[in-house]
Structures are given as C-alpha cells and as structure tokens.
Amino acid sequence: ExxxxxxxxYLITVTGKKLTVTCSQNMNHEYMSWYRQDPGLGLRQIYxxxxxxxxxxxxxxxxxxxxxxxxxxxxxILESPSPNQTSLYFCASSPAYxxxxxxxxxxxxxxxxx
Amino acid sequence: GDSVTQMEGPVxxxxxxxxxxxxxxxxxxxxxxxxxxxxxxxxxxxxxKATKADDKGSNKGFEATYRKETTSFHLEKGSVQxxxxxxxxxxxxxxxxxxxxxxxxxxxSLSVIP
Numbered sequence: 001e002x003x004x005x006x007x008x009x010y011l012i013t014v015t016g017k018k019l020t021v022t023c024s025q026n027m028n029h030e031y032m033s034w035y036r037q038d039p040g041l042g043l044r045q046i047y048x049x050x051x052x053x054x055x056x057x058x059x060x061x062x063x064x065x066x067x068x069x070x071x072x073x074x075x076x077i078l079e080s081p082s083p084n085q086t087s088l089y090f091c092a093s094s095p096a097y098x099x100x101x102x103x104x105x106x107x108x109x110x111x112x113x114x
Numbered sequence: 115g116d117s118v119t120q121m122e123g124p125v126x127x128x129x130x131x132x133x134x135x136x137x138x139x140x141x142x143x144x145x146x147x148x149x150x151x152x153x154x155x156x157x158x159x160x161x162x163k164a165t166k167a168d169d170k171g172s173n174k175g176f177e178a179t180y181r182k183e184t185t186s187f188h189l190e191k192g193s194v195q196x197x198x199x200x201x202x203x204x205x206x207x208x209x210x211x212x213x214x215x216x217x218x219x220x221x222x223s224l225s226v227i228p
Contacts, residue, residue, distance in 0.1 A: 004157075042220040043158075043203070090157055102148050102207070103216065105157035 002027045006091050006106035013081055013113055021076045021109045023091030029104070030096040032074040033058070034066065036087040037108075043090070049074055050096065081113045116141045118219035120204045126225045127194055135189040135222045137178075137204035145206040147171075147180055147187040152201045152221070161189075161202070194226045 004025045013019055025032065033048040035058075045058030049068040063085055065077040074093075078085060088110050092103040120137040127133060139145065146165045150158040162171030167182035176191045187204060204219040 043218045092158075102146075102150075102160040102163055102205075103158070105150075105159065107157045 002104065004091055004093050004104050004106040006089075006109050008109060009107065010110050011112070013111070015082055015113055016080050019078050019081060019111075021078075021089060021091075021111070023074045023076065023106060024072050025074075025091075025093040025104070026072065027093060027104065028071065029093035030071070032068065032091065032093045033103075034064070034074070034076050035090045035092065036060065037090060038087050046076070046089075078111075081111075083113045085111065086113050087111060116145070116206060116208050116215070116217045118204050118206055118217050120202075120219035121222055122220055124223040124225060126227065129196055129226055129228050130193045131226075133189070133191040133194045133198075133224070135202055135204075135224070137187045137189065137219060139185050139187065139204075139206050139217075141185075141206055141208045143208045145208040147178070148205040148207065149176070149178055149187070149189050150203040150205060150218075152203065154200070158203060194224070196226045196228055199224055199226045 007022045030051045034046040035043045037043050044060045046064050047058050047066040049055045052071050055066050068074055088108050090108050091106040094103045118139050148163045149161040151161045152158045162173040164171040164180035167180055170179045178187050178189045201221045201223050203221045207216050
C-alpha cells in the first residue's frame, strides 16, 4: 500500500529534550515536506526537500532541522523543543512536480512540550 | 503572491442537505487546484483535483469545477451524510522557480447532524 508513515503518533516531552519525528514514504517520491497545523493558523510549511541531500526552509523553520540522506526518509528534528512547538505535525510527499497528483500525507504526530 | 481563500465555518448541515464550500484563489501562473479532506484524528487526504480551466473534479459524490474567469473552485455535494463531517481544505499548486509550491486555504469545518 502506498503510504507515508510517521512515528510516533503521540509524544509528550519536556522543554529542551532533543527529539526526532520520523517520516518514511514507499512511493519513490522526490518531494517531501513537513507541516505543522495549529488552530486558527491552518497548515504552515516547516521544511521541504526536493530530493536526496536537497532541503530548504519553508515558512516557519525556526527551531527545527531536517535531513534527507535517503530518498524514502525525511526526519524532523527538534534540538531543543519549547512549548510553542506544541502542535500537530504532518509529513507529506509527492512526485517532483505534483500539479496533477497532489500530496500524500502521513497520519500526523501530536507533540506536546511541557 | 499566491493565496487561497475559503469560508472558514464551522458549517453545520442536516443529513441529506446540499453542501457548498466556497474557494477562491489568486495565482501568478496557471495553477492546479485541489480539495483535501481531514477526518477527525487523521491526516489530510486528497479528495479531488482539476488541472485546467473548466475541468470538473469529482469523488465520493463531491464535485468542484475549475473556473478561471472567476478564479474559483467551489466544492459541492448534493446530499451530505454524517460520515462527511470533517475539515475541508482548498489548495493550489503553482509552478515556482524550481518546484510546485502548494498553498492551502485555512480549512472549513463541516458538521453533519442526523
């Protein structure tokens, strides 16, 4: 089954404790992206990657890091999480030019930073 | 820059009522248009799409027509069911300098009551 898999689904952590949210896709998609979803703010793009070793900032990159060492994986790293990073996070992937196909989204990771 | 505007709701309808969710866009190029749906506790799923003017996207009884002259892509369904309760996102994909940037609207929450 074609899918984007995120782990974990739920995570509660403390301020300053480094964490990684994993994302993996099995569709050989070139393009991958991370979004956060907050009430009243909609979906905001954090980082995206056009292909292996190619990453770039989205609209709200502060406090986040990413890497793309393999085509299928695109982990999101919070080096020192803060409470304002409490949010619902989505990973998405698509072919390089997704005008016709659109995104495939993961199921989401609900992160709480206390 | 590119943008998507949609009615934010919440929208509450009785079962079997007619649904319209308005979506208008601004784009510098010739975008593809999408509707995504997010059921409670899940990620976004592509509901339907249209890639050129006058195209009609349809899926699961939902329809939307790409209207270039009015820059609109309104979502309609003739008879909603309780299972259609979800958040609906209008989105566009426009060709940027090196990739297709996706812009999401703020989402419209729909509740269908029996």
